[in-house]
Amino acid sequence: MTEKSLKRVSYTVLTGPAILIYAFIIIFPIVFSLSLSFTEWSGLDTPKLVGLEQYVRILTDPVFLHGLRNILLVVAVSIFGQIPLGFVLAYIIYRRLIVGGRFFETMIFLPITISAVVVAILWNQIFSPAGIYTALMRMIRDDPRYVLGIFESKTFAMVPILFIILWMYTGMYMVIYIANLQRISPSVIEAAIIDGATEGQILGRVILPSMVNIIFTTAVFAISGSLKSFDLIYAMTGGGPAHYTEVIAIYMYVNTFKYYNYGFGSAVSVVIVILSLGLIGLIQIIFRRFERMYEA
Amino acid sequence: MSSEIRQKNVGWNLAAYIIMIIFTVLTVGPLVWLLYSSVKPHFDIIRNVFGLPKTFYVQNYVQAWNLAHLGILMLNSIFYSTVATAITTLLALAAGYGFAKFKYKISGFFYFFFIMGLLITVHSVLVPLFVMETRLRIDDTRLGVILPYVAFGLPFSIYLATSYIRGIPDSLEAAAVIDGASYLRIFKDIIIPICTPVVATMLIFSFLANWNELIFVLTLTSKATLRSLPVGVLAFAGGKTRNYGLQFAVLVIATLPMIMFYVFSHNQLARGFAAGALKE
Structure with a gap:
């Protein structure tokens, strides 16, 4: 074998297995899913072509629209809750505004390691009539019969779930920001302090501009992560009561694996992908603006 | 001038501690509660939600x-x-x-x-x-x-x-x-x-x-x-x-x-x- 073909064979051996598995498990099913979404199929008979009918059905279904609203709430909490909070916490530790930053960092990061199923059941317990939230509220309100009724409200049923999402993931953003803050040269900050800059000025003029890129990256993570959110809500409420806490991923799961509407389920998953790409595109446009603002 | 800066910093530090401690208690509190409740029998958990375990109920x-x-x-x-x-x-x-x-x-x-x-x-x-x-x-x-x-x-x-x-x-x-x-x-x-x-x-x-x-x-x-x-x-x-x-x-x-x-x-x-x- 010549040197050239030897190199080519080695390349194939090295990269081939990963590419094959990836193509087989992810790329091929996505294409398959796209074509299934134009059909009506129960999984047993032959798929029947119905054009865009499934998409029309989805977009006119109030359950889907409520799920869409819920998932947008999750995206909003991730972007406007987790990211700023994570940043504040990271900043506090990075600037050593407190003693024992390492300890706090470790504790706040802890929920990331716990499975969403465990988190869901734990919080269900906390909110249950025999849970610490209920006990605390009974003490504060001096009402021994208090129980949490928020899940029965169509408008506010998502609030506890949004809080738990904040609880679970803020630590991850914090850790990412700490690592990136540490890459800012300390001499820049020292110089600013010598020039008499206040804490607020250091943050606004020195630190934030150099963090724009990483905040963008985490915003992308937040969006794709939010649209994937399934485990926590599925384990906590199953989307109930009466679809109040349903998100699109649960909607897809139930329609596919409980009602065997494979074509419909595929169409929902295509909608999820389009939505996720659309939101990420939007974020990209917004951050381009920011970048230009700082350059100017 | 310098005392003014120091005062400002004290404010920042205080705010920082409050935020950190609230967040840490919210994060770790539920987990600690889970851990010690897991060695309490069912009826003890219901009767006294916060109570520490009286015995170590390994069952x-x-x-x-x-x-x-x-x-x-x-x-x-x-x-x-x-x-x-x-x-x-x-x-x-x-x-x-x-x-x-x-x-x-x-x-x-x-x-x-x-x-x-x-x-x-x-x-x-x-x-x-x-x-x-x-x-x-x-x-x-x-x-x-x-x-x-x-x-x-x-x-x-x-x-x-x-x-x-x-x-x-x-x-x-x-x-x-x-x-x-x-x-x-x-x-x-x-x-x-x-x-x-x-x-x-x-x-x-x-x-x-x-x-x-x-x-x-x-x-x-x-x-x-x-x-x-x-x-x-x-x-x-x-x-x-x-x-x-x-x-x-x-x-x-x-x-x-x-x-x-x-x-x-x-x-x-x-x-x-x-x-x-x-x-x-």
Whole structure:
């Protein structure tokens, strides 16, 4: 074998297995899913072509629209809750505004390691009539019969779930920001302090501009992560009561694996992908603006 | 002037402490409550929610372990996580070496393909994957679980491996090529040893994701003997039992291995999360 073909064979051996598995498990099913979404199929008979009918059905279904609203709430909490909070916490530790930053960092990061199923059941317990939230509220309100009724409200049923999402993931953003803050040269900050800059000025003029890129990256993570959110809500409420806490991923799961509407389920998953790409595109446009603002 | 600055700083520090302490109490409080409630009998939990355990009620754990079949769930979780993590990491390193060091044009295309995978949700492939596995008769098998674990682990691991290996100077392997070493030999003897730090991150990261995974096992298996810890915990503590002591014991058993793992690997894990977002 010549040197050239030897190199080519080695390349194939090295990269081939990963590419094959990836193509087989992810790329091929996505294409398959796209074509299934134009059909009506129960999984047993032959798929029947119905054009865009499934998409029309989805977009006119109030359950889907409520799920869409819920998932947008999750995206909003991730972007406007987790990211700023994570940043504040990271900043506090990075600037050593407190003693024992390492300890706090470790504790706040802890929920990331716990499975969403465990988190869901734990919080269900906390909110249950025999849970610490209920006990605390009974003490504060001096009402021994208090129980949490928020899940029965169509408008506010998502609030506890949004809080738990904040609880679970803020630590991850914090850790990412700490690592990136540490890459800012300390001499820049020292110089600013010598020039008499206040804490607020250091943050606004020195630190934030150099963090724009990483905040963008985490915003992308937040969006794709939010649209994937399934485990926590599925384990906590199953989307109930009466679809109040349903998100699109649960909607897809139930329609596919409980009602065997494979074509419909595929169409929902295509909608999820389009939505996720659309939101990420939007974020990209917004951050381009920011970048230009700082350059100017 | 200087006293004014100091006063301002005291304000900042105070605010910082308040924020940090509130957040930490909110994070750790529920976990501490879970831990000590798990050794209280059911009626003690209901009667006195906050009360510390009067006795160490181990029966919760014994019963939970047997009733929820935690032994088999634990073994399955260990098996899936270990095998999938090992395969993902090895394949990702090999592919990362290929993409980073073989100057083929097509590498850029493949690499982009994998990076796009970071945005793909599991749910968008679930239906066809289920149909495919049923047709190939690998649904309800361990292979049928491990394959998607590997596939979904690859994008991030390849991303970590490729960006790390790109940073290794070309001269190192060029010398080996001149000495007549084969590429696979270089991969094994030079690349893998240099990659140790990033390999540690990849292993931890991928293991954690696999350990906590729910939906693949939920949809692709139906046999009780193939189910993993999250699926089993959901079925048991999320429905089958109304005994709070048992529920808490199950949650602790499912959580403790990862928390211990986390305490030991904290630095590496934190760095891994950060590395993922570093180079954009």
